[in-house]
Amino acid sequence: TQLLEQSPQFLSIQEGENLTVYCNSSSVFSSLQWYRQEPGEGPVLLVTVVTGGEVKKLKRLTFQFGDARKDSSLHITAAQPGDTGLYLCAGHLYNFNKFYFGSGTKLNVKP
Amino acid sequence: DTGVSQDPRHKITKRGQNVTFRCDPISEHNRLYWYRQTLGQGPEFLTYFQNEAQLEKSRLLSDRFSAERPKGSFSTLEIQRTEQGDSAMYLCASGTSSGGNIQYFGAGTRLSVL
Numbered sequence: 001t002q003l004l005e006q007s008p009q010f011l012s013i014q015e016g017e018n019l020t021v022y023c024n025s026s027s028v029f030s031s032l033q034w035y036r037q038e039p040g041e042g043p044v045l046l047v048t049v050v051t052g053g054e055v056k057k058l059k060r061l062t063f064q065f066g067d068a069r070k071d072s073s074l075h076i077t078a079a080q081p082g083d084t085g086l087y088l089c090a091g092h093l094y095n096f097n098k099f100y101f102g103s104g105t106k107l108n109v110k111p
Numbered sequence: 112d113t114g115v116s117q118d119p120r121h122k123i124t125k126r127g128q129n130v131t132f133r134c135d136p137i138s139e140h141n142r143l144y145w146y147r148q149t150l151g152q153g154p155e156f157l158t159y160f161q162n163e164a165q166l167e168k169s170r171l172l173s174d175r176f177s178a179e180r181p182k183g184s185f186s187t188l189e190i191q192r193t194e195q196g197d198s199a200m201y202l203c204a205s206g207t208s209s210g211g212n213i214q215y216f217g218a219g220t221r222l223s224v225l
Binding site: 002004006030031033035040041042043044045048088090092096097098099100101102103104106 | 115117144146151152153154155156159161166167169202204212213214215216217218219221
């Protein structure tokens with residue numbers, strides 16, 4: 001059983017559509033990160049959220065950390081083919097020196 | 112700043128052979144992490160160093176796996192007597208104690224055990 005559950009696992013949409021990816025857990029995190037990974041490459045950090053209820057925006061991407069710091073969402077507006085990739089969330093637990101990753105959401109944006 | 116560097120990028124080996132991977136973290140990053148990622152999954156934590164001290168080690172890391180960071184800079188991950196189940200992407204990440212738990216990943220080493 002994974003500490004962080006991501007949904008959906010796969011998402012195939014048309015260019016211009018909106019989408020939301022969810023990252024859920026029963027554990028409380030000190031911080032949570034979102035990454036994007038392309039095939040054959042390492043994950044690239046998109047954002048870190050630290051405060052419960054925090055909302056961060058990165059161009060067309062909006063990230064939210066749940067009030068209870070157990071869940072997070074990533075919303076993409078007007079998706080573009082360049083957004084295609086594997087989106088990963090990773091949580092850092094208090095007093096632990098490691099990050100727990102979700103299994104990822106594979107996004108395909110068709111032109 | 113050249114980012115986190117991993118070498119080699121790809122390694123093909125026969126079952127039973129030993130392999131060693133190297134990670135060069137971002138200069139002056141005192142934290143270093145190793146992860147393993149299989150196809151369709153997120154990275155799984157293997158081990159964590161703060162400077163030269165190995166502070167945490169996953170139960171996933173069997174006796175065949177060993178990691179070192181002798182001078183608190185680069186790190187090596189060795190797998191002895193490789194098995195087909197060891198085939199995966201091995202990722203290294205680095206960060207700083209004052210960096211708010213942010214980690215920066217290398218491009219990884221893809222291991223294929225035949």
